[in-house]
Amino acid sequence: MHRKECCRSCAGQLYDAFAAANGVRPDAAFEEKLLASISRYPRLEEYLEQWTEVRVGLMPPPNSATILKTSCPICEALVSVIFVGSPLLRAAESLFDLFGSLVTRWEYVGSQLMFEARKPDEGEMQRFEAIVSEYTHGEIASDSFxxxxxxxxxxPQNARDVVARSIELGQLWIVAHELSHALQSSVAIYTDLGSWRDRGWIEDILNYEFPGVGEDTRANWAIELDADVKATDIMFDALFDRMKTIENHTMRGETAAGMLCGGLAVAMEAIYRLEVAVIGEEVRHEGYVPEHPPSHLRWKSNVERTGFLSRPRKDVDLACFGSILGGISQRFRTRHQEERKLY
Ligand SMILES: [Zn+2]
Ligand SMILES: [Zn+2]
Incomplete structure (x- = not known):
């Protein structure tokens, strides 16, 4: 919430105009749920309160999350509103609830995670298709979750806890990504997040992974990857801050990093699944300039970023939770993916 009255009313008008132009309908229940999640991470809440505000509503995809920006007509401060479409958040939740329900074993033997998941049955495959199809139509059936x-x-209880927390962190990471776009307009915050460096390494990733992409695509992807890693920094900060009960700093960092990878998996996998469904045809058009980098690149660069934020430990793979969740998701090779040959 913006601090000054003039900026608050400016933000209100900005959102109302956006909602009217895009046919956004309110989703008060989910907005309340998301704000409650945010309040469980005080550092994230602080950033949001300082810089922007968050709204949730029903809007047809693909505009699933965005940042609205303007400058206050009275004090000229930057005013922004994060909008997150509830179909995206609900779909992420429904998909990972479905994926999590396949887990049959999740226990630790020493420091090793023993994990098993069964194959989805016909009804579960249909459920998957239904979630994706509801999302592409901008509607989520009220009984979905x-x-x-x-x-x-x-x-197993362990699996339920880990997946539920990963879902929450994934949803918050999506909010943090949009927050990062607000911060891209402001230099001050870069010094706040001391770990932030220049963009040179994003250029390196793009040169290495996608040497052939055009200038427009490269420019879009650089902005998005920049917002991604900043979101990862913010969420790591929020998680690390929240785990005050762990006194050992190394262990605290590793725990935060492990949890965050679970959240990254939910966010990337949900975005990937839903984007494939929505923009599947579009990507084949000549001259198509994708706004976002491919999900596997986003996953890879953000997991690397997480490893950079926390000192690695030899016996624990930071990306372990994330890989497991992504692995379950891969059991759903679906009709729309096969038809479009997109994997
Ligand atoms: Zn103002
Ligand atoms: Zn973005």
Missing amino acids: STPRMSAPSV
């Missing part, structure tokens, strides 16, 4: 599938007795 009333009964979590993960609460089935076959699912």
